[in-house]
Amino acid sequence: MTSEKARADFKIALLAVALAGLAAGIGLSLAGKAELARTAWAAGVTPVLVALVVEIVRSLLRREVGLDVVAALSMSAALAFGETLAAAVVALMYSGGTFLESFAEGRARREMHDLLSRVPRTATRHSDGALEEIPLDEIVPGDLLLIRQGDVAPVDGKVESVRAVLDQSAMTGESMPVRLARGQEVMSGSTNAGEAFDMRASRRAAESTYAGIVRLVEDAQRSKAPMSRLADRYSILFLVVTVTLAAAAWWMTGDPIRAVAVLVVATPCPLILAVPVALVAGLSRAAHFGVLIKGARPLEALAQARTLVLDKTGTLTDGRPQIVSIETCAALPAEEVLHLAAAADQASKHPMAQAIVAAALTKGVVLSVPTDIREIPGEGVAARIGGRSVVVGGRDFVMRGIGVPVVPHKGSEEGSATVSVAVDGQLVGNLILADPLRAETAEFLAGIRRHGINRILLATGDRHAVAEAVTEGLDLDGIRAELTPDQKVLLILSERKNGPVMMVGDGVNDAPALAAADIGVAMGARGAAASAEAADVVLLIDDLSRLISGLNVASQSRWIALESVVAGIGLSIAGMIAAALGYLTPVQGSLLQEAIDVAVILNALRALRISSDRPRRGIEPLQTAAVGHVP
CATH class of the missing domain: 3.40.50.1000 (HAD superfamily/HAD-like)
Known part of the structure; x- marks a missing residue:
């Protein structure tokens, strides 16, 4: 972050020097001091030209050739042939373009920086009936955390209170708060928009969704687009065309100022910045x-x-089994069958058992504590619930558990599974679970x-x-x-x-x-x-x-980048031809190119306003499973 700030400050300094030199020269020229005016313009150009040459050398060492070479040629030629005002305008254009790039990318990364700046540093943990403030690194799965109003969830976890209201806009873009019931999952990085609630941590801070997102964001910010490299390769061709046209104009007319005008108009350094600006803006918009x-x-x-x-x-x-229906085979209502099954399944870590417990908690069922627990892994659980003997699991396991011969059953449809429930030696129902679309x-x-x-x-x-x-x-x-x-x-x-x-x-x-x-x-x-x-x-x-x-966002960002490049280079070539034919002076050409470059970069920023192009719908808590009665 410090190096980024230093580079931004340097670009501001270059812009200030170029602007000061141009303004001082104009003032001296109006005062009738032409020689001092040329000196002021040259003084404003020199630091920008030196910085540009250093950047070109670094690029060549990386075996990259960009259109910065054209900017250096135009400034050098303008100074050499006494067109100091044109050189000053080009210097202002170049430094202003690099500053605009920095500003544009800073705005485009705003959502990403918001993610980074929201990282919580501590968490509030329940400990022996008291609350303690602990560093994030000390959180372990199973810790009970207090998430106060306005707090950001520090790790992934599950709601332990009756309900929670969370603002996930920074993570998902949804503007409406999400209401979560007991047992539902909390995404780290979400903000508590309601009353304080308890959350059971399910991951360490370094393994949570938010920490992973931050790492991915940092990786995303360090990438360079193939389109940028493609533009650099085409820059060699553009450089050859520019130098050829400038030399031809000089040779055919004998006027070196024609060549200077062509080089000045062909200074599209900020133009190529439109590609990364559009794509970085697209990354931000997608986030x-x-x-x-x-x-x-x-x-x-x-x-x-x-x-x-x-x-x-x-x-x-x-990706998680859910109860899609409940078949009852006795006088017990479906809600009671679910309650007894969930109470017994609290003792099991099987995915289906956890799904049954989650469904009961979501419906607000208060689960009794099981005793005399006996589990056969992969088969089922037997336990006592409030004085009743309850067996939950596969049909064969349950029938054997209550000492009843296994009888044929119509079975489950493809993609679903049946969990049978017996109470006090009698089959009372079947829970049908599936992983629905x-x-x-x-x-x-x-x-x-x-x-x-x-x-x-x-x-x-x-x-x-x-x-x-x-x-x-x-x-x-x-x-x-x-x-x-x-x-x-x-x-x-x-x-x-x-x-x-x-x-x-x-x-x-x-x-x-x-x-x-x-x-x-x-x-x-x-x-x-x-x-x-x-x-x-x-x-x-x-x-x-x-x-x-x-x-x-991807398709529109790419189109905007291509549009900026084609339009900018097309306008630059048209201006170069006009300059070669004598219709533009170096100063006029530099002003024209300034307008072209600013226009294409502003066009690239349109990527920040791309719409989602998907239907909007409210976020609701997970719905409880349908409950039916089968005689």
């Missing part, structure tokens, strides 16, 4: 919508993707095709029958099931014949495919750290429609 793109290269690749490969679990689906899936697929995606495939490790059942009715071009991680990579590589491939996933097993794809997209809110590290784009909230926002 505003909850899409973290790890640099300008991925932003360009995102805009050019033509094939989309989607993982199923955690991407098309929520995300609500926005169909709308997402339709929307993403409008952004140039021609082919959409599902790639999953699940059985083919499950994949087909879950995705029935979706607009997919193919389903590839029972794939291992290396087979997913082969699928990505084989699909490249149809154009650049984008892969969306969330698990550790998706990381190789995300790295192999032209553009890898990770579901970052709950996805594995490995997938977020391997991916080029991270969705900061589990909402696929965010990717449509990212595609829209």
